[in-house]
Amino acid sequence: MKIHHFLSLFSTYFLVDGVNIEDRAGQFFSSGHTNNWAVLVCTSRFWFNYRHVANTLSVYRSVKRLGIPDSHIVLMLADDMACNHRNPKPATVFSHKNMELNVYGDDVEVDYRGYEVTVENFLRILTGRLPPSTPRSKRLLSDDRSNILIYLTGHGGNGFLKFQDSEEISNVELADAFEQMWQKRRYNELLFIIDTCQGASMYERFYSPNLMALASSQVGEDSLSHQPDLAIGVHLMDRYTFYLLEFLEDIHPASKTNMNDLFKVCPKSQCVSTPGHRTDLFLRDPGSVLITDFFGSVRKVELTMETINLTDPIEQLESAESGELQKEMHTYADQLPVSEIIHQKPKQKDWHPPDGFILGLWTLILLVFFQTYGVKHLKHIF
Amino acid sequence: MKIRRAQQFVKYSDQPVMLKLKRGQLAALSIAAVVIIVGVPLWWRTTETYRAWLPVSQIKELAKLQLHLSADVEVVFARGTVTPEQQKKVPLTQTQNMEHRVDEDTALSYRYETRYRTATIMEEDALNQPTAAEADLSLHTLSESPSGSLVVYVIPESSSLLPQNVDVYIGQRRTALLRIGSQMRVGKTLEQLLAHMEPRIKQVLHVMSFSHTDITAALSNRVRISPGNKESIADSMRAFKSSPGYEITFSLLNPDPKSHRLHWDIEGAVETYIQPLLTKLSPVANFSIDSQTLYYAMLGVNPRFDSSRSTYTLNADSLAHVINPVEARLGSNAASSNPVLNFLLYIPDAHHSPLYIHDHKKQQVPTNAFHSPRWGGIMIIRQCWVYNVNEFYEVDTVFPVDINIDMAKVMGVFLAQLRLLLGVQSSTPPPGFLVAPCGNAGLADWELDRLMWSRSVENIATATTTITSLAQLLDQIGNIVINDNIAQQVSSAVTSLQLAVSELEAGNLGFALQYSKEAILSSERAFFDPSLLHLLYFPDDQKFAIYIPLFLPMCVPILLSLLKIVSEARQKHREKKPKKD
Numbered sequence: 001m002k003i004h005h006f007l008s009l010f011s012t013y014f015l016v017d018g019v020n021i022e023d024r025a026g027q028f029f030s031s032g033h034t035n036n037w038a039v040l041v042c043t044s045r046f047w048f049n050y051r052h053v054a055n056t057l058s059v060y061r062s063v064k065r066l067g068i069p070d071s072h073i074v075l076m077l078a079d080d081m082a083c084n085h086r087n088p089k090p091a092t093v094f095s096h097k098n099m100e101l102n103v104y105g106d107d108v109e110v111d112y113r114g115y116e117v118t119v120e121n122f123l124r125i126l127t128g129r130l131p132p133s134t135p136r137s138k139r140l141l142s143d144d145r146s147n148i149l150i151y152l153t154g155h156g157g158n159g160f161l162k163f164q165d166s167e168e169i170s171n172v173e174l175a176d177a178f179e180q181m182w183q184k185r186r187y188n189e190l191l192f193i194i195d196t197c198q199g200a201s202m203y204e205r206f207y208s209p210n211l212m213a214l215a216s217s218q219v220g221e222d223s224l225s226h227q228p229d230l231a232i233g234v235h236l237m238d239r240y241t242f243y244l245l246e247f248l249e250d251i252h253p254a255s256k257t258n259m260n261d262l263f264k265v266c267p268k269s270q271c272v273s274t275p276g277h278r279t280d281l282f283l284r285d286p287g288s289v290l291i292t293d294f295f296g297s298v299r300k301v302e303l304t305m306e307t308i309n310l311t312d313p314i315e316q317l318e319s320a321e322s323g324e325l326q327k328e329m330h331t332y333a334d335q336l337p338v339s340e341i342i343h344q345k346p347k348q349k350d351w352h353p354p355d356g357f358i359l360g361l362w363t364l365i366l367l368v369f370f371q372t373y374g375v376k377h378l379k380h381i382f
Numbered sequence: 383m384k385i386r387r388a389q390q391f392v393k394y395s396d397q398p399v400m401l402k403l404k405r406g407q408l409a410a411l412s413i414a415a416v417v418i419i420v421g422v423p424l425w426w427r428t429t430e431t432y433r434a435w436l437p438v439s440q441i442k443e444l445a446k447l448q449l450h451l452s453a454d455v456e457v458v459f460a461r462g463t464v465t466p467e468q469q470k471k472v473p474l475t476q477t478q479n480m481e482h483r484v485d486e487d488t489a490l491s492y493r494y495e496t497r498y499r500t501a502t503i504m505e506e507d508a509l510n511q512p513t514a515a516e517a518d519l520s521l522h523t524l525s526e527s528p529s530g531s532l533v534v535y536v537i538p539e540s541s542s543l544l545p546q547n548v549d550v551y552i553g554q555r556r557t558a559l560l561r562i563g564s565q566m567r568v569g570k571t572l573e574q575l576l577a578h579m580e581p582r583i584k585q586v587l588h589v590m591s592f593s594h595t596d597i598t599a600a601l602s603n604r605v606r607i608s609p610g611n612k613e614s615i616a617d618s619m620r621a622f623k624s625s626p627g628y629e630i631t632f633s634l635l636n637p638d639p640k641s642h643r644l645h646w647d648i649e650g651a652v653e654t655y656i657q658p659l660l661t662k663l664s665p666v667a668n669f670s671i672d673s674q675t676l677y678y679a680m681l682g683v684n685p686r687f688d689s690s691r692s693t694y695t696l697n698a699d700s701l702a703h704v705i706n707p708v709e710a711r712l713g714s715n716a717a718s719s720n721p722v723l724n725f726l727l728y729i730p731d732a733h734h735s736p737l738y739i740h741d742h743k744k745q746q747v748p749t750n751a752f753h754s755p756r757w758g759g760i761m762i763i764r765q766c767w768v769y770n771v772n773e774f775y776e777v778d779t780v781f782p783v784d785i786n787i788d789m790a791k792v793m794g795v796f797l798a799q800l801r802l803l804l805g806v807q808s809s810t811p812p813p814g815f816l817v818a819p820c821g822n823a824g825l826a827d828w829e830l831d832r833l834m835w836s837r838s839v840e841n842i843a844t845a846t847t848t849i850t851s852l853a854q855l856l857d858q859i860g861n862i863v864i865n866d867n868i869a870q871q872v873s874s875a876v877t878s879l880q881l882a883v884s885e886l887e888a889g890n891l892g893f894a895l896q897y898s899k900e901a902i903l904s905s906e907r908a909f910f911d912p913s914l915l916h917l918l919y920f921p922d923d924q925k926f927a928i929y930i931p932l933f934l935p936m937c938v939p940i941l942l943s944l945l946k947i948v949s950e951a952r953q954k955h956r957e958k959k960p961k962k963d
Contacts, residue, residue, distance in 0.1 A: 034619055034756045067706040071714065120915060129912045141719055143623055144603065145756065170921070176859075183851035184909065185603055253703060301701045302620070303741055304751040304759060306798045310790045312822055314650040 031290070033147040033188045036297040037140060038063045038073045041122060043154030043163045045079035045114075050093070050234040051225050053081045055153045055195055055241040057103040058095045062248040063149065066296030074125060074140055076112035078154075078164055088232060095237050095245060097229040111138050119169045126177045128186065144185035149193070149294045153241065156196030158219055159204075175205040182208040189282070191294040195240045197222040200276040212282045212289075214262070216240035217273035224272050239271045253296050259286040403950075410943035417940060431861055434869035438853060440876050445487060445850045447604070449839060450887040452493040453591045454531040457583065460501045460509050462538035463562060468572040473499040476576075484598060485605050488843075492594075494587065498576070501535070509535065514543045515818060518553035527556045530831050530891035532590055534558045534583060549814040550586060555827045558586050585812050590828040592835040596807070600840040604847050620755040621805030624840045625667060626903060627720040628804075630656075631758075632673040632796070633712060637680045638731030643782040646727075648673045651789035655797060659824035663804070665895055666830075666837055672715070682707035685734050694730070694737045696762070701739070701752050704760065723803055724758035725796045729785070736765045749795045759799035761792065797824045806833055834895050841898035842882055848905040849875055856914075868908050875904035 040063070042056040060075055082091050082104045093104040112121060124130050125140050142148055154161060160168040181187055192213040194202050199215030206213065216223040216238065225235035226242045237245070243266040251257055263277050263286070279286050292298050459472065480492045501509070508520040527533055537543060537559055544551050544561055551559040560582055598605075599618050622628065632652070636644055652671055660669045681704050685694040696704075714722050730737035739747045739762060751761035806829050811817050820826045849872065856862055882897035 032619070034754075069706065069710045071709075123915060124912070127910075127915070129910050129915055131912050136714065136717075136719060139719060143721075143756075145619060180851075180855065183855070184848065253706075297706055299702050299705045299754045299757065300619075301698075301705075301752045301754050302616075303698060303701075303739070303747050304749045304753050304761075304795060304799055304802075305747075306802075307749050307791075307794045308797045308801075308824055309819065310655050310794045310797070310822065312654055312790075314647055314654045314789060 031147075031293050032145065033293065034145040034300060035142075036068050036072060036147050036149070036294065037142045038068055038149040038151070039076075039125065039140060040073065040149075040151045041076040041117065041153070043078055043117065043152065043161060045164055047081070047084055047086045048234055049079070049154075050081050050232070051237050052153045053077055053079065054093050054095045054103060054237050056151065057093055057108070058101075058237070058241060058245045059151050059193075059248075060108070061103050061105065062245065062251075063295055066248075066251065066292060067253050068295075068297040070107075070109045071137065072297070073109070074112070074138070075108075075110050076117045076122065077110050078114065078117040080113065086233075094229065094232065095242070097227050097236060099229070099231070109137070115164070117164065119163050119167050119173075122163075122169065123173065123177050127180045128184065140186070142186050145188050146186070147294050148187045148190045150190065151193045151195075152202075153195040153238070156194070156198060156202065158198050159201045161194070161196055161202060171202045171205045174202060175207060178206060178211060179208045182210075189284075189289075189293070193244075195223060195238050199223065200278075203278050206278070206281060209281055210283055211278075212259070212286065213278040215276045216266070216271065218276050221273040240266050240273075240275060243270055248291075248295065251291050251295065253292060253298060255290075255292065257291045259289045259291065262291060406943075407947050407950075410940065410947060414940050414944055417936075431863045433856075433862075433864040434866050436853060436856065436864065436869055436872055437876050438857075440880075441849055441853045441872075444846050444876065444879055447488045447843065447846055448491075449489070449597075449842065449883065450491045450493065451592055451597070451835065451839075452495065452887060452889040453587070454528075454889060455494055455496045455583070455587065455591075456527075456531070456533045457496060457498045457579075458501050458505065458533060458535050459498070460535060460537050460541075461506055462540065463536045464500070464572070464575070468575060469500060471572045473497065474572075482594065484601060488601060488605055490594075490597060492592070496583075505535070509537060509541070509543070511543070514551045514553075514559060514816075517543055517559065518551075518555065518557060518818065521557050522553075522555045529834065530591075530889055532556050532558065532587070532828070534560050534586060536560050536562055536579070539563055544816070547814065548816040550582065550816065552586070552590060552811070552815065552817045552828070553826075554818050554821050556590070556831070558590060560586065585815070589811055589815065589817075590832070592832060596832065596836050597839050600836040601843045603840065604843040616755075617807060620802060621807075622721050622723070622756055622803060624837050624844070624902070625721055626899060627668040627670065627718065629715055629718065629720050629722045630669055630671045630800070631712070631714070631722060631724050632671070633724065633726045634673075634675045635679040635708070635726055635728045636675065636677050637729075638733075639677050639782065641732035641781050641783060642729055643784050644675070644729055644787065645784065646787040646792075647789055651793050655790070655793040655822075655824075656800070658822060659797065659800070662823050662825050662830060663833075665892060666833060670715075670718075670720075674713075676711055679708060679711060681728065685730075685737055691738075694734045695740045696737065698739065698741050698752075705754055705757065708760075721756075722758075723800065725799065726758070726760045727787075727792060728760060728762045729787075730762065732781075737762050738764075749798075751795045751799065753799045753802065756803070758803065759796060761795050763787065763792070801825070804833070805836065831891065834891050838882065838886060838891070838895045838898045841895075841902045842879060842886070845875060845879055845898065845901040845905040848909050849879070852905070852909050862914055865911075865913055868911050868914065871904045871908035871911075875901050875908060878904060 038060075040056050040060050042052045044052045056075070056077060060073065063073060064070070081087060082093050089099065091104065092099070092102045095101050095103045125138075128140065130139055140148075152161060154163070156162060159171045162168050178190065181190075187210070189210045190212070192203060192206075192211060194214070195216040196202075197217060198219050198221065200218045203211075203213035203215060204219075217240075224239050226237045226239045228235045247262070247265045259279075263275075266275055268274050282289075459469075464472065475498070476496045478492075478494045478496070482490045482492075484490060504524055505521065508524060509517055511517040511520055521533075521535070533556060535557060539561060541561060543559060549561050553559070560579070562579065602618060603623075632648055634644060634646055634648075636642060652673070656671065660671075663669070681696075683696060683700045683704055685696050687693075688695045708726065709724075712724055729735075739750050739752065741747055749761070750764050751759055753759035801824065806825060818826070820829065852872070856864060878897045878901035882894050882901055885894035885897060
């Protein structure tokens, strides 16, 4: 039955105009993934790092628009810009000046917020070593047929990325985390994008297969921010992610753009820094990898050709012996016994010795007295 | 008095120089001794991480995985299939062994133990039934074959159980009926007869028992198999990986509650149709079922109107875009991390009904359903499966219209999709084979056996990979603390794995599956223990920066004094030498 289905796929190549069935059938088998996940992390706090939150939210927006559902996105924002006291337009995060595009939207689902964004939590998500009480939305439940997109942004240096202005993750730890993911087959292919200063140092140490990495700047270069908005008062986006967002806005779920176009995003003339990429660990040729393999979620479908003949009638579930429902008297528990409270007599307060402030005050007064009238009196007191 | 007191105590500065030097040397040597003998071991012990003992040697043994799979086959000759002289040599037992080396760490060996015997009187009576299905049923009532074994009944050509062009009938339990040709038995010895039957029996084993392709597909976690044909890739991508539990959700999508009021007896349907299958699959995994109704849930695609058939159609190409908009609204059980299978039933709204799916040849798909690998299935209701609805709504129809859904037909499709997603492969049987439709449980016994075999092998492969990579990880990173509970989980995983491999070799499929599940649970719990987080990478310059301010001020005087002692001793030795001459 299935052979007929596959044969018909190939034989109707000539009958369907415009859509290349053979290409798509080939693509079914070539990409090898059945679901998509995304882990988007913004690692810096404070109002002047508005642009890092805007970066992450714009990637989140693109990824959601192209089809990955919230249940498959782990969004980590280290600080809350939309509800920050200094935000002149509350509940918005803009990515273009003159407030053209609000990337905060109506249905943002942040999984890790504020101080929950730590190196430990990030590594726990990647390796899966979360405590058993962690809810589903905070876990990365990928399997060996998942393509994962990991996006990091913040302040970084040569070989490290700063989290929350107080700790850092090194490139060795990141490479080891990816190796543990590979050992447990927690991904099929992984795309790693980082937008920080000296971002290329973070992917230097990778050694697991099926990893592709992009960075916004080489070692020794700084990634620069794009444009400030005078009304909000901070820089809104980083250059690399700004042009990446522009590139992604042209992608729709059925587009055939491949990774080689992504490598060309933000050349040196626009970005000032030199974006870099690494594909030597990736098994497929980047020209055959579609953008939607990582940023979108194109499902593979098969038509169901078989059915099972069920002949038994549905058994009527016997209703419980509820001829007469037992009537029990239920009352609400009295959680706030108001009458007892208002009729309480005031309690006798126990006597406490005077606390430190009073003692200090007395000592001060005594010292001033003896200072004025002579120290020889002091020995009579103590 | 004063003078005597002064004489008793000689001032330090008046003591002879040699004594002073000796005292100084003694002090330096004793401090160095204390530092080296007491201080260094103390520092080493207190900065050591606690690492419980792990059975590393046993884990290394398990890394070289050698799986032996054995199946018992019984071949029963009915009356008229063997001549009396051939019958004298029966009963007979034969063993066949096949070895395969998958890669340098994994080896498989298959063993079929075939017993030949003649049929008993009761079995002969059972084989005299009019149809093959009834014969199968009465044979089953006679004896229950254990999990993993097979019985093949050889019937003469004159038998009317099977239709003309069919040679083999595969039943719902673990029996098969094989019809031999008449020319086979005349004037041939038993060995020639057996050799003639062998290809057919091999085919039966390939269908009903474990096959090399299935087992190697189950090892895909361990061995990165180069892609074979496209069908095998699609098969391996479709079924869910082995997991201790699954969640099944049935959703009814009603985009138009103003026009349709839907009634579906989901509780009764699940209890009658789905629950028998899940009960039968309970040795493999636990299942939890829930259901929901979603209102105003549209498909993301606009159907086109087909004027030739005056129905609305959805093209097969646009089906891929249907799932994503719906998935956001489906929800899932937040408490468990088990994989979720979603089954959706969509009732098209009044303006777009009736709605049919067309395949690439513009033919209507008979089931009107499609499924997505490792996700679930979606079905669009057909007009004929719904009671109390007109093909075209009359002008004066009172909305909303009550609609009762025929759950038997709906569940038939969902059950077929569920089988595919759980990995019950139904490949096309070879020519001349007739496979009985699976019973009301939705699963034949031999299909369950195949699933149990591939699940056991998959669990064992995954658990060994997990344990070996955990041992390797803990070995490489010396800073990770290994608690007692992790060591205990690892030990129990190793024990369960060894038991599972030995049970698989003995042919006890049920026990092998159970032990392999325990092994998976223990190994996953050990690997994913939250305390194993490696946050202890210190670059070398940081280590120097911490230890130098602590140890350098202390070590410099000690080292210098030791050096001074050594140089003085050497000088003394040199002074003595000329005297010897």
